Amino acid sequence: MQLNVDNKVAVVTGGTRGLGLYCAEAFVENGIKTIFITSRKAKACEEAKKHLEDLAKKNGKSVEVVAIPADLAVEEQAQNFAKEVEKRVDKIDILVANAGATWGAPLEDHNVAAIKKVVNLNFVAVYHSIQLFTPLLEKAASVGDPSRIVIMSSIISLATNDIVGTYGYLGSKAAASHLGRNLAVQFAPRHINVNSILPGFFPTKMANGLIEVAGKGLTETNPRGRLGESEDLKAALLFLCSKQANYINGVDLSVDGGARLNLPAAHF
Template sequence: MRISGKTAVITGGAKGIGSTAARIFCEQGAQVVIIDFDEQAGEALAQQLHAEGYDAAFFKADVADENDVNTVASTIIEQFGKIDILVNNAGITMDAMTLKMETSAFRRVLDVNVTGVFNCTKAFLPCMVEAGAGRIISTSSIAGTGGNVGQANYAASKAAIIGMTKTWAKEFGPKGITVNAVAPGFIETEMIKTIPEKVIAQIRQLTPYPRFGKPEDIANAYLFLASDEASFINGTVLEVDGGMLK
């Protein structure tokens, strides 16, 4: 198994891509800690994985709240002793055209998607530094590399993740810690049900590969970057988008 014996923290791990990643990481031998604001979904997933014989636990936290993150991180580190892998997967969207976007919506997306990544990375980094090894993987987006209409806040947040990833790769690399990002394209999650068919058809035309992405595609990218196979990959943004035209 590719990450056997490792302890992995996955934020936003209760549903969607995060829950798929939690399962795949468990299947590949990791002890998985799920952090999410959705307590009901997070507890249910951890209990299900545990019932199947996997080592999984859930902790509720709002990643945008520094005190909340620090409290939970301290508890997790004390309970598990080490954190080998951090997947900063938590993120939200609050889409609107710029002229109609409320400032509160702009700020909230940056609070969760950017400050949340900063909070979690800073909280779990010391134990990685102490161990002299670690993997930090954050979720960007093709919106962060090419922009997207109606997503000024989301695109800005995902571009910021790329900047932080490349900075942290330089800061943490000498300490034995790799920092990378994954930039998903259009992925089939529950969100697809809210998108008009006309928009989906337009996205389909921009995706050369003959299907949309699946949560497993992103989770497997996380897994690769977390594995020993990626030990010399640092500061990279891995686009998983089927070759989407930008």
């Protein structure tokens, strides 16, 4: 069975580094026709675009990569991003709502502004991206091959023993996963499948601080004995976006080696 995203159009938010860039790479390596990426920094957008174009060339693929800077936590910028996409294509097949951020501090020092900032990007902006791109997703949708929305949640959305004080992050990820399940039901008649990926711990700019604090804790308590790697995420994403996953809708797919079953917070 060959999984691919042949001739499709995808949007990946936060596609300039970390897990979002892995998602964009997976699409470029497996048949995407056009990919839109976005993040706040123009330079990061340009660098990621070049990286993806080089990757396409290396794999003998012809891919159009469009990078548009936008702060998705700012409503007008998110709207502008969607307008820029609409100018270039009349439909999209896949939206990966990946952009996210975190903040951790003890309750006494964890002010409301920090909670609002995290929830605004990880939940409100995910909702807004989906709202903005639904018309274009609907245009590509068919019974035989529904359009796909993939929300980048986290296994941490399942955790209740948070010792690093990431209150907004945990709550926002639980909310994002809930949104995914809710929309999976609402959008199914419109032939759009909505699923969430729940990554475990992957070394990225966002996660490296926590991975450092945890030391060996995260690998020692992981049933598979290691952190996540790019290929782990790419395989899960490609499956969820493939034609073969037509009937997979409303799932929270953990990509964590089983870590969610043995979360290490209590150990460090």
